[in-house]
Amino acid sequence: MHPVTPLQPHPLFNTAATRRMERQAAAALPPHALMQRAGLAVARLARALAPHTRTVWIACGPGNNGGDGLEAAMHLQRDGRRVVVTWLGSPEHAPADARQSWQRAQAAGVAWADEAPTDMTASDLCIDALLGIGVTSIPSAAPREPNSRMLATLTALHYSPAPVLAVDLPSGLDADTGQFAAGFSAPASDTRSHRQARHTLSLLTLKPGLFTASGRDAAGKVWLDDLGLPAAQEAPSAWLAGPVLPAPRSHASHKGSYGDVAVVGGEGLAARGLGMTGAALLAASAALHAGAGRVLVALLDDGRMALDGVQPELMFRRFDALALEELMVVCGCGGGEAVRTVLPTVLAQAARLVLDADALNALAADAALRSLVVNRSVRGLPTVLTPHPLEAARLLGLSAAEVQADRLRAAQQLAQQLHCIVILKGSGTVIAAPGQAPAINPTGNARLATAGTGDVLAGMVGAGLAGGRATGADALRAATEAVYLHGLAADRWPAEGTLTAGALARHIGNY
Numbered sequence: 001m002h003p004v005t006p007l008q009p010h011p012l013f014n015t016a017a018t019r020r021m022e023r024q025a026a027a028a029l030p031p032h033a034l035m036q037r038a039g040l041a042v043a044r045l046a047r048a049l050a051p052h053t054r055t056v057w058i059a060c061g062p063g064n065n066g067g068d069g070l071e072a073a074m075h076l077q078r079d080g081r082r083v084v085v086t087w088l089g090s091p092e093h094a095p096a097d098a099r100q101s102w103q104r105a106q107a108a109g110v111a112w113a114d115e116a117p118t119d120m121t122a123s124d125l126c127i128d129a130l131l132g133i134g135v136t137s138i139p140s141a142a143p144r145e146p147n148s149r150m151l152a153t154l155t156a157l158h159y160s161p162a163p164v165l166a167v168d169l170p171s172g173l174d175a176d177t178g179q180f181a182a183g184f185s186a187p188a189s190d191t192r193s194h195r196q197a198r199h200t201l202s203l204l205t206l207k208p209g210l211f212t213a214s215g216r217d218a219a220g221k222v223w224l225d226d227l228g229l230p231a232a233q234e235a236p237s238a239w240l241a242g243p244v245l246p247a248p249r250s251h252a253s254h255k256g257s258y259g260d261v262a263v264v265g266g267e268g269l270a271a272r273g274l275g276m277t278g279a280a281l282l283a284a285s286a287a288l289h290a291g292a293g294r295v296l297v298a299l300l301d302d303g304r305m306a307l308d309g310v311q312p313e314l315m316f317r318r319f320d321a322l323a324l325e326e327l328m329v330v331c332g333c334g335g336g337e338a339v340r341t342v343l344p345t346v347l348a349q350a351a352r353l354v355l356d357a358d359a360l361n362a363l364a365a366d367a368a369l370r371s372l373v374v375n376r377s378v379r380g381l382p383t384v385l386t387p388h389p390l391e392a393a394r395l396l397g398l399s400a401a402e403v404q405a406d407r408l409r410a411a412q413q414l415a416q417q418l419h420c421i422v423i424l425k426g427s428g429t430v431i432a433a434p435g436q437a438p439a440i441n442p443t444g445n446a447r448l449a450t451a452g453t454g455d456v457l458a459g460m461v462g463a464g465l466a467g468g469r470a471t472g473a474d475a476l477r478a479a480t481e482a483v484y485l486h487g488l489a490a491d492r493w494p495a496e497g498t499l500t501a502g503a504l505a506r507h508i509g510n511y
Contacts, residue, residue, distance in 0.1 A: 001041060001224065003221060003222070004206060004222040004223065004224055004240070006240075006241075006242070006243060006484070008243065010206050010224075011206070011232070011239060012205070012236055012239060013206065013207065013208075013232065013234060014238075015133050017205070017232075017237055018133060018204060019133070021232055022204060025204070025227070025229050031097070032096075032097045032100050034097075034227065035064065035098070036101075037227040038071065038167075038225075039067075039069070039070070039075065041201060041203065041227065042068060042069070042129070042167055043072040043075035043076050045225075046072065046076060046127060046165055047076075049125070049165060050163060053124040053125045054082060054124055055082045055123050055125075056076050056081050056083050056125045057116070057120075057123040057126050057127070057162075058072065058084070058126075059086050059088075059116065059128055059156070059157060060085055060086065060089065060129045061089065061131050061132075062088050062090070062098075063089070063094075063095060063131070063132070064095055064097060065133075065134060066087060066129050067098030067099075067100075067102075068101075068129055068168070069127055070098060070102050070129075071104065071105070072129070072167075073110045074108040074110065077109055078108050083105075083111065084110075084111045084112075084123070085110050085113070086112075086113050086115060086116055086153060087112065088130070088150060088153065089102075116157075120159070120160050120161060123160065123162045125164075125165065126157055126164045127164075127165050127166075128165065128171050130150065131169070131171040131172060132167060132168040133207070135171075135173075135184065136181060146184060151183065154171060163197040163198070164199070164220075165199045166199070166200040166219065167203070168200075168201070168207075169200065169207060169210070169219075170200060170219055171184065172184020173218050173219070175207035176209055176237075177406045177407065178208065178209035178212040178213030178214055178215030178428065179213050179214055185214065197220065197221075198220025198221070199221050199223065200222050201223045202222060202223065204229065206222070208237060208238045208408055210222050211240055211440045211442060212407050212426070212428025212430060212440050213404060214427075235437070236437050238437050238439065238440055239440070240439070240440050241439045241440065241441050241442060241483070243484070244481045244488075259328055259463075259466025259467050260293060260294045260295075260327050261287040261292040261295050261328050261459070261466045262296040262297075262317070262322050262330070263287065263295065263298070263330045263331075263333065264298045264300070264329055264332075264335070264339070265279060265280035265300060265332055265333040265359075266280030266297075266300055266301060266334045266335070267334060267335055267337065267339070267358075268301025276335070277299050278452070279452065280297060280333045280334050280335075280455075281297070281308060282452045282455040282459065282501050282502060282505055283330050283333040283356070283455045283456065283459035284297045284459060285502070285505040285506060286457070286458075286459030286460050286463070286505040286508055287330065287460070288314065288459075288463075289505055289507070290459065290464070290508050292328075292462070292463040292466050292467065294315060295313070296315050296316075296317050297314050297316050298322055300319070300335060319342055324350045324351070325349050328350075328351065328353075328462050328466035329351075329352070329462075330458050330459060330462040331346045331353065331354070331355055331356070332355050332357040332358045332359025332360060332458075333356050333357050334455070335357060335358035335362075336358055339358045339359050343359055343369060346359075347376065350381070352383075352465045352466065353376070353381070353382070353384070354383075354384045354385075354458050354461050355373075355385050355386070356387075356458040357458075360391045360394070360395060361394060363395060363418075364391070364394035364395045365394075370418060373418045373419070373420060374419045376419075377420060377434075378419075382420075382421070382465065382475035383420040384461055385421070385422045386423045386458050386461065387414075388425045388426065389403045389410075389425075390403075392410055392411070392414055392424055404426070407424055407426065407428070408430055408432075410424060411432035411438055414432070415432040415434050416434050419434055421433045421475055421479050423461070423483055428442075429441040429444065429483050436476070441483045442484075442487075443484055443485075443490070443491050444488075445491060447493055448486075448487070450499065453499075456504050456508070457483065460482040460508060461478065461479050461482040463482075464478035464479070464481055489504060489507065489510075
């Protein structure tokens, strides 16, 4: 058993793959052995997390996840804790393994309660063994909604002042999407929920839903126990991205060794009364501090700005003066309506390309532009899109809620349609490429929820693509590394400091 950290990549397996692996393991082991291993793993982690615990409340569902909880109850009771179990199943209807664990818990002297304890402060630790991977958030799958007893038990877990350890998954969370099924999540506006420490022990496999969408908040600190089974023979459904090791720069290198990034965007105030040059300058600053050899800036402001006095390293150019066929281009940051006039040329000529913000909105509204993106792949020219959920929704013809309902599928669908790399931003940013298992980024936090941090990411991706002269798989790696470092900077930001996009761009090289 070990904690899951962003210090190494991890394979992730969806519900279907996990169930296949469970069946294979159960068939190779004596009856009840797999549940015994799971229950012991839960008990071991409970002891480690709360070594001085006297009273443990365990909420057990009617299926095998509940059986894991019952098995853990037996171990903890034998250790001298006072264990109270609320079991929503019954011996006559329980699966065979769960029924056997119930008998073992009975024999150990576990106390039983029909409902959650009325005084939750009496419990030093709560264990959520209600559902595991037994629900889905996909509407078409007709998920079951909790009955009144299940709902009351879930509410007690949400609002418990004691730490909560979830067995396999926080109950109601979809293992594949990281979204809660209907009726299972606490009200988002209720600040009382999840104030306690939260841990999740993922059994046998790590599931994608633990690391994206609502999963990151719900799961808390994630632990993995493979239950002593051999490495999976299944192909991973996704990957949790691993750390980035900065490559040392050769003493004999020069600015040309690290590529040129051209930032095209920043509609001027005169166009529509909406000045957005700041977004382009943030992207340019990020590219500069992320290591690009030179950064050129082509603002769509009719030449009103020719120098950034704070960052004189930025080289301003007219758009028509850019040698696009030699450049890594970041296009769209603050581009407004003006970006539509230059986008066909950028798509046709840029050697490597990152499309963000208003460039994505232009693609969503114009099928001809989307065809140009696809054609870039045919010509071997790498393209990276960096949408937030609403921009992805426009490109896919969906609502933002539909994108968020299954972030991995949305990112993969968009990558497949446009033959490009897609970075779907958000909690647990998803990086997808055609024909490959997507990656979920493990770094980053809510400090990034401020204007301009997406522009910073676009600039960082541009620097990575420029430095590597990337094509194909190298472009995917550059995109994944940029997302990782972007989030890592927020994770390492001084606790007393305010994170702004400008400060993030200037300090990105320090992390």
